[in-house]
Amino acid sequence: MQTKPDTAPDAPAPDVPLVSVRNLKTWFEIRGGVLDRMLGRDAGTVKAVDDVTFDLARGEVLGLVGESGSGKSTLGRSLLGLVHATGGSASFEGQEVVGLDEPALRKLRSRMQMVFQDPHAALNPAMTIAQSVGHPLTIHGRLKGRDEIRAHVAKTLERVGLSPADTYMDKYPGDLSGGQKQRAVIARAIVLDPVLLVADEPVSMLDMSVRSKILKLMIDLKDQLGLTYLYITHDLASAKFFCDRIAILYLGKIVEIGEARALYAGPKHPYTEALLGAIPDPDPTRTIPRNLPRGEIPDAAKPPRGCAFHPRCPRAFAPCGWELRDLTPVLEARWAGMEEQAHLAERALIGEIPAEVMEGTTARLPAATPGGGADLLAMLERIRSEDPAEPFWTGIKEMRAEADHVAMEFHPALTPRLYAEGTTAAACHLLDPGLTHPRAAAAPVL
Amino acid sequence: MTDSPHTPVPKPQRFPALRRIFQPVAETRGFARFMLWTGAVLTGLFILMAIFAPWLSPYAFDQYQLAGVAFPQTAPPSALHPLGTNVQSTDVLAQILWGARTELLVVALALILALAIGVPLGLIAGYFGGWFDRIMVLVMDAMFAIPSLLLALVIAFLLGSSIASGIVVAAAAITIVYVPQYFRVLRNHVTSVREESYVEAARAIGAPPSTILTKYIFFNVIQAIPVLATLNAADAILTLTGLGFLGYGVQPTQGAEWGYDVSRAVGDAASGIWWTTLFPGLAIVLLVTGLTLLGEGLNETINPVLRQRAATRVNMEDEA
Ligand SMILES: Nc1ncnc2c1ncn2[C@@H]1O[C@H](COP(=O)(O)OP(=O)(O)OP(=O)(O)O)[C@@H](O)[C@H]1O
Ligand code: SF4
Ligand SMILES: [Mg+2]
Numbered sequence: 001m002q003t004k005p006d007t008a009p010d011a012p013a014p015d016v017p018l019v020s021v022r023n024l025k026t027w028f029e030i031r032g033g034v035l036d037r038m039l040g041r042d043a044g045t046v047k048a049v050d051d052v053t054f055d056l057a058r059g060e061v062l063g064l065v066g067e068s069g070s071g072k073s074t075l076g077r078s079l080l081g082l083v084h085a086t087g088g089s090a091s092f093e094g095q096e097v098v099g100l101d102e103p104a105l106r107k108l109r110s111r112m113q114m115v116f117q118d119p120h121a122a123l124n125p126a127m128t129i130a131q132s133v134g135h136p137l138t139i140h141g142r143l144k145g146r147d148e149i150r151a152h153v154a155k156t157l158e159r160v161g162l163s164p165a166d167t168y169m170d171k172y173p174g175d176l177s178g179g180q181k182q183r184a185v186i187a188r189a190i191v192l193d194p195v196l197l198v199a200d201e202p203v204s205m206l207d208m209s210v211r212s213k214i215l216k217l218m219i220d221l222k223d224q225l226g227l228t229y230l231y232i233t234h235d236l237a238s239a240k241f242f243c244d245r246i247a248i249l250y251l252g253k254i255v256e257i258g259e260a261r262a263l264y265a266g267p268k269h270p271y272t273e274a275l276l277g278a279i280p281d282p283d284p285t286r287t288i289p290r291n292l293p294r295g296e297i298p299d300a301a302k303p304p305r306g307c308a309f310h311p312r313c314p315r316a317f318a319p320c321g322w323e324l325r326d327l328t329p330v331l332e333a334r335w336a337g338m339e340e341q342a343h344l345a346e347r348a349l350i351g352e353i354p355a356e357v358m359e360g361t362t363a364r365l366p367a368a369t370p371g372g373g374a375d376l377l378a379m380l381e382r383i384r385s386e387d388p389a390e391p392f393w394t395g396i397k398e399m400r401a402e403a404d405h406v407a408m409e410f411h412p413a414l415t416p417r418l419y420a421e422g423t424t425a426a427a428c429h430l431l432d433p434g435l436t437h438p439r440a441a442a443a444p445v446l
Numbered sequence: 447m448t449d450s451p452h453t454p455v456p457k458p459q460r461f462p463a464l465r466r467i468f469q470p471v472a473e474t475r476g477f478a479r480f481m482l483w484t485g486a487v488l489t490g491l492f493i494l495m496a497i498f499a500p501w502l503s504p505y506a507f508d509q510y511q512l513a514g515v516a517f518p519q520t521a522p523p524s525a526l527h528p529l530g531t532n533v534q535s536t537d538v539l540a541q542i543l544w545g546a547r548t549e550l551l552v553v554a555l556a557l558i559l560a561l562a563i564g565v566p567l568g569l570i571a572g573y574f575g576g577w578f579d580r581i582m583v584l585v586m587d588a589m590f591a592i593p594s595l596l597l598a599l600v601i602a603f604l605l606g607s608s609i610a611s612g613i614v615v616a617a618a619a620i621t622i623v624y625v626p627q628y629f630r631v632l633r634n635h636v637t638s639v640r641e642e643s644y645v646e647a648a649r650a651i652g653a654p655p656s657t658i659l660t661k662y663i664f665f666n667v668i669q670a671i672p673v674l675a676t677l678n679a680a681d682a683i684l685t686l687t688g689l690g691f692l693g694y695g696v697q698p699t700q701g702a703e704w705g706y707d708v709s710r711a712v713g714d715a716a717s718g719i720w721w722t723t724l725f726p727g728l729a730i731v732l733l734v735t736g737l738t739l740l741g742e743g744l745n746e747t748i749n750p751v752l753r754q755r756a757a758t759r760v761n762m763e764d765e766a
Contacts, residue, residue, distance in 0.1 A: 082649055106652040114650040121643040126665035136651040188651065
């Protein structure tokens with residue numbers, strides 16, 4: 001539109017990405033209870049965004065996909081400086097955002113804006129639509145004078161489909177429907193003529209009937225205003241139509257990233273495969289993809305070692321980061337399908353499995369009774385022989401019975417790096433030509 | 447475009463914000479309406495008495511003679527003294543009317559001061575948190591734990607020697623009592639509103655903290671204030687009359703005060719002199735009742751609106 005701030009270099013080199021993120025980390029210290037704090041005990045760290053690297057070209061739409069808690073919102077908010085990243089770098093139009101102070105960030109925010117998930121909560125209930133949408137203009141001193149601001153707001157409201165604008169200007173958010181509110185939120189985001197829009201699940205709280213309209217509006221605005229989007233969603237299906245590139249996030253890390261079509265056609269990461277396998281279910285009430293492999297999303301404060309996906313990965317193998325606590329879900333799944341008597345008999349042999357993250361490669365699994373180590377080992381061997389396909393056993397080098405426990409030797413945990421192939425890249429040991437998958441070698445036929 | 451409403455376009459309103467605030471008052475029904483109006487009428491009566499005391503009252507509050515003729519002591523109601531006279535020979539009606547002025551003036555002054563101190567402190571502590579918040583919460587909780595009359599007594603005692611005006615001393619004492627309440631309510635409200643996404647949205651459009659506090663947080667947390675202030679006013683009347691009863695309130699030379707009047711008249715009832723205690727006592731009860739009813743009525747009126755607004759967010763109605 002007409003006003004361009006003088007901070008914006010108008011002709012950047014075309015091949016310089018608009019946003020360049022390198023090893024970005026946003027970690028949250030969890031504040032424990034009063035006792036923890038008094039003892040100076042650290043209740044833990046949530047690595048909401050951990051070592052994320054990507055580029056975003058001008059005019060591109062990058063989809064950020066992941067389950068709840070994978071760090072999508074935190075990544076978006078870190079880019080805008082709404083939360084302070086704890087490490088790495090994120091540059092926007094060549095300017096470093098990480099470590100920038102608030103006044104400088106506030107200035108920068110006229111160039112990058114955010115669309116929120118819940119349009120009702122994102123609008124100040126005490127302001128009219130015209131006041132909400134026009135406030136950025138006042139804050140950044142773009143326009144002076146009530147009439148000038150109102151005229152510009154009216155134009156922006158028409159642009160997002162709130163037309164005729166006069167109908168909406170003096171309404172309060174409570175008087176509008178969800179779709180109309182989200183249009184107002186979008187109007188507020190574009191009123192300063194930004195270049196980057198971070199859209200955090202902009203349609204997930206809207207009625208099915210209006211979702212496609214809002215997405216259509218966002219596409220139109222992108223074309224008209226030359227916007228670049230970081231589109232956050234947990235819905236891989238809607239991302240398909242909307243995004244040029246997709247990044248899949250799992251527990252704060254990008255597990256796969258690349259050109260959207262290639263990623264849908266040939267997912268490389270088992271997690272992406274699982275998400276894609278979940279798509280054909282058109283149940284609108286579901287917010288988390290179904291058919292995901294076994295297990296829950298792990299506790300973000302105590303993420304699994306190695307590849308964080310390994311406890312749920314059907315194809316995990318030796319280097320993926322196995323540890324003793326991974327035995328718990330294996331046993332629980334086994335016991336759930338057993339007779340009560342047999343289940344109790346097995347449970348009686350085994351002591352408490354530690355829930356803590358394992359240090360090093362050796363661990364002791366305690367027997368329930370003193371001197372029960374040999375019986376416990378026998379039981380473990382039997383369980384292994386009854387289900388040799390269970391990936392957990394690939395992580396174990398050796399099991400030895402000692403008096404009161406079984407000593408276990410695990411393979412060292414390796415964290416997979418991104419392996420690029422064609423237009424996509426995935427972080428999975430299966431793509432490392434230096435590592436051989438035991439089942440791939442042992443059973444080439446299938 | 448597609449999702450414009452089908453309802454006819456309403457005429458632009460001149461004061462949409464004001465209408466939004468007063469609409470619920472007009473729409474109240476049932477018991478809440480009864481409380482609201484009874485309270486408003488009672489309180490209004492006393493406010494009128496306070497404003498027009500110089501014209502309504504037959505005598506000055508400390509007048510004990512007329513044209514050289516002294517008023518009789520503890521005389522029963524008569525044409526000259528409609529509510530009788532008390533042990534100091536002053537007219538009871540004059541004491542009631544001028545007393546209304548003292549009570550409301552002190553309480554209004556105290557409320558304004560308490561709001562002026564408690565609200566900004568609550569806003570800042572709630573929004574910024576950190577060590578300032580922790581210290582303030584500690585101090586305010588400690589003050590809140592002291593019985594209000596005792597705290598007011600201590601303050602009145604400390605200030606009484608250095609400040610001449612009894613009105614100011616009493617107002618200051620009551621202010622200190624009520625600051626922690628406003629602080630707590632505001633601070634807790636702000637800590638929850640701070641997490642709302644419209645506050646993050648305000649940061650995202652580049653609003654500095656001062657703008658966020660005044661434009662985004664303030665208007666969404668002050669709804670709790672009218673109810674609290676009205677109920678506190680009722681409570682403050684009791685504290686002030688309590689101070690007066692104990693002799694630490696507004697001194698009799700500086701203004702009429704019902705609590706003091708009652709304290710001087712406690713012995714009278716036994717000797718059949720009922721008018722010196724009944725009328726000041728009744729005035730206290732009626733004003734406190736009026737303010738309480740008004741506060742509770744407002745509470746019933748404003749809170750359903752708040753509850754309803756909160757509910758609309760859950761099931762967001764949507765357009766075709
Ligand atoms: N301010 C915070 N303090 C502490 N932990 C936080 C904070 N914000 C986010 N987290 C944690 O960081 C992780 C990632 O959260 P985030 O909101 O980014 O996830 P998300 O992918 O957006 O999830 P959703 O789909 O539920 O919105 C979660 O484990 C969350 O609990
Ligand atoms: S590295 Fe690959 S195979 Fe191993 S657990 Fe992770 S996704 Fe599965
Ligand atoms: Mg989120």
